Amino acid sequence: MAKTLRVRFQPPLVLTLLILGFFVFIPMISAFEYSIRTPLTGGYGWTHYIWAIREDDFFHYILRSMWLAGVTVTITLFVLVPTLTWLHLSRSEVRGLIDGLSLLPLVIPVVAFAVGAQISFPEFVQNTVLELPFLYFVLALPYAYRSLDIGLNSIPLKTITEAARSAGANWWRTITAVIVPVIRGSVMATIALTFALSLGEYTLTVLLHWDTFPTWVTFVAQDNILGAIAISMMSLIIPFLILTVITLFVPERSMQGRK
Amino acid sequence: MSSKSLTLRNISKRFGNVNALDNFNLEVGVGELVALLGPSGCGKTTALRVVAGLEHQDAGTVLVADKNISDVPAHKRNMGMVFQAYSLFPNLTVEENVAFGLQMRKVSKHLRLKKAHELLDLVGLDSQSKRFTHQLSGGQQQRVALARALAFEPEILLLDEPLSALDAQVRVNLREEIRRLQLSLGTTTLFVTHDQEEAMAISDRVGVMNNGVLEQIDTPDVLYNKPASSFVAGFVGTMNRIPAHISDGMVEIFGSKVVALKRGNETGKVHALIRPESISVAATTAQGNAKVLTRSFMGASSNIICQTEDGTIVQSLMTSASTGDLLPGSSVQLRVLSSEVLVANV
Ligand SMILES: Nc1ncnc2c1ncn2[C@@H]1O[C@H](COP(=O)(O)OP(=O)(O)OP(=O)(O)O)[C@@H](O)[C@H]1O
Ligand SMILES: [Mg+2]
Numbered sequence: 342m343a344k345t346l347r348v349r350f351q352p353p354l355v356l357t358l359l360i361l362g363f364f365v366f367i368p369m370i371s372a373f374e375y376s377i378r379t380p381l382t383g384g385y386g387w388t389h390y391i392w393a394i395r396e397d398d399f400f401h402y403i404l405r406s407m408w409l410a411g412v413t414v415t416i417t418l419f420v421l422v423p424t425l426t427w428l429h430l431s432r433s434e435v436r437g438l439i440d441g442l443s444l445l446p447l448v449i450p451v452v453a454f455a456v457g458a459q460i461s462f463p464e465f466v467q468n469t470v471l472e473l474p475f476l477y478f479v480l481a482l483p484y485a486y487r488s489l490d491i492g493l494n495s496i497p498l499k500t501i502t503e504a505a506r507s508a509g510a511n512w513w514r515t516i517t518a519v520i521v522p523v524i525r526g527s528v529m530a531t532i533a534l535t536f537a538l539s540l541g542e543y544t545l546t547v548l549l550h551w552d553t554f555p556t557w558v559t560f561v562a563q564d565n566i567l568g569a570i571a572i573s574m575m576s577l578i579i580p581f582l583i584l585t586v587i588t589l590f591v592p593e594r595s596m597q598g599r600k
Numbered sequence: 601m602s603s604k605s606l607t608l609r610n611i612s613k614r615f616g617n618v619n620a621l622d623n624f625n626l627e628v629g630v631g632e633l634v635a636l637l638g639p640s641g642c643g644k645t646t647a648l649r650v651v652a653g654l655e656h657q658d659a660g661t662v663l664v665a666d667k668n669i670s671d672v673p674a675h676k677r678n679m680g681m682v683f684q685a686y687s688l689f690p691n692l693t694v695e696e697n698v699a700f701g702l703q704m705r706k707v708s709k710h711l712r713l714k715k716a717h718e719l720l721d722l723v724g725l726d727s728q729s730k731r732f733t734h735q736l737s738g739g740q741q742q743r744v745a746l747a748r749a750l751a752f753e754p755e756i757l758l759l760d761e762p763l764s765a766l767d768a769q770v771r772v773n774l775r776e777e778i779r780r781l782q783l784s785l786g787t788t789t790l791f792v793t794h795d796q797e798e799a800m801a802i803s804d805r806v807g808v809m810n811n812g813v814l815e816q817i818d819t820p821d822v823l824y825n826k827p828a829s830s831f832v833a834g835f836v837g838t839m840n841r842i843p844a845h846i847s848d849g850m851v852e853i854f855g856s857k858v859v860a861l862k863r864g865n866e867t868g869k870v871h872a873l874i875r876p877e878s879i880s881v882a883a884t885t886a887q888g889n890a891k892v893l894t895r896s897f898m899g900a901s902s903n904i905i906c907q908t909e910d911g912t913i914v915q916s917l918m919t920s921a922s923t924g925d926l927l928p929g930s931s932v933q934l935r936v937l938s939s940e941v942l943v944a945n946v
Binding site for chain 2: 496497500501503504505506507508509510511514515518519522523525
């Protein structure tokens with residue numbers, strides 16, 4: 342009974358898949374197809390990928406972007422998990438305000454944000470590339486915040502926290518040993534979102550005159566468009582592989598029973 | 601034995617304009633099980649949470665073995681706590697849940713799992729140790745929660761209505777089990793409940809709370825037979841309130857005079873407080889002083905509800921054998937069996 346229901350034609354699902362297919366999969370497959378063309382021989386080959394990897398700067402920039410993304414993820418988790426836990430537990434009226442504030446980065450144009458940062462930040466901040474992770478953190482905030490918020494809302498946070506505390510866990514261990522593992526799905530989503538957003542961030546980075554992987558790809562694309570596409574394809578796959586590896590290393594725990 | 605005594609001295613706690621605890625005092629001896637009983641909102645949970653350090657009192661001190669722990673944070677208080685709602689960690693297996701407290705105390709994995717299995721064995725769940733908590737029934741989950749609270753040998757065990765989400769049969773079994781474990785481990789225990797039967801069944805002493813203060817704390821026996829106030833009398837067990845006249849220390853009920861305990865007004869109208877088992881109902885051919893309304897058979901005993909001539913409803917509890925002729929509608933003679941009764945002002 343239930344099975345036939347599930348298999349039955351569902352217009353909303355079909356529509357979603359159609360839009361996704363049309364705007365995501367088709368362009369991606371086309372880009373891939375394009376990137377393995379070899380114009381000289383007329384066939385297919387890995388020429389552009391080999392060219393990209395041979396480029397000195399390829400690893401330099403992809404590594405740089407990845408560690409910046411890593412720092413962003415770290416900042417996000419360190420700031421948001423305790424803050425949101427506190428907001429949820431205290432039931433204070435501040436929560437509504439912070440909920441609203443967390444959406445601001447969506448409505449402020451990145452250009453305004455970048456210019457503002459340039460005008461207001463002191464020299465020593467602007468001299469270090471570490472200003473980027475903090476700015477990326479703000480850009481990713483609406484997504485990271487919501488993802489963690491959903492996770493914390495779906496568990497009996499107060500009881501679980503108090504059970505942990507009375508069993509002898511201090512705040513740090515309560516968060517790391519109990520809360521984060523219990524909302525593991527949300528935390529993973531937050532990591533993925535923040536990482537992806539930081540890795541692909543272009544506008545702000547360019548406006549602040551920093552070079553990262555996306556700005557480098559744009560630069561390379563001016564001379565070798567096929568090479569640039571090959572690089573982009575790789576930049577899509579490498580973080581994906583890394584995230585997969587991370588997920589594999591974090592022990593899988595059964596969570597289905599939670600309601 | 602790691603168990604310690606617990607003292608709450610002049611504890612006050614306000615939430616906005618609600619006085620959850622109002623100059624509250626309580627002492628629990630080493631190895632004793634004390635139940636806090638009272639109507640919803642009287643401050644039972646608040647008292648427990650103040651002891652656990654999950655709530656901080658506005659005034660007063662909490663002492664464990666005469667040491668003031670008012671400023672010790674919750675995670676350093678070494679108190680096991682079982683909550684009303686299911687509070688197990690969903691990401692951990694049953695044995696990992698039980699071993700959690702020891703893990704926080706940096707006990708080696710081997711030792712803490714050994715201890716966890718000991719406790720799971722005590723609550724009869726050792727065979728479930730590798731399962732996840734959502735695979736257990738409600739009663740099993742509370743057993744695991746109990747094992748988790750006891751595994752690190754707490755100085756004090758705190759239970760906040762741990763049975764209220766379970767169905768009747770499980771509730772009775774588990775409360776006996778809690779008592780058995782508590783006695784064998786000798787753990788000082790504070791047990792919060794609003795179920796008076798539960799409180800009376802397993803406690804050394806029961807404290808009855810009302811509006812943030814302790815009205816009376818005594819053994820179940822004393823509490824039942826010598827309630828200190830009209831509130832306690834009404835809250836613990838069933839109590840008939842029968843309008844009567846008092847004069848010279850005697851009350852007149854159902855035509856006979858009985859000694860009045862705890863006098864309120866010295867003369868005039870009062871309420872006599874009488875337990876159902878202290879009232880006998882006898883069938884009479886003559887004009888009795890009441891009529892039978894209903895008779896409910898409960899096995900060994902039967903519950904007879906009568907109405908007196910002036911309209912007062914009186915409940916009596918008698919052995920079923922002597923109630924054969926008490927049919928609804930029949931005329932009966934009520935009598936007070938005890939020689940003394942409590943009275944309260946109208
Ligand atoms: N965090 C809080 N904020 C505001 N008021 C509270 C809070 N906790 C308790 N109270 C109030 O304090 C009073 C005592 O609450 P408490 O939870 O101790 O009652 P209780 O005896 O445990 O009741 P119940 O049997 O319903 O669990 C109640 O009036 C309650 O509304
Ligand atoms: Mg309560």
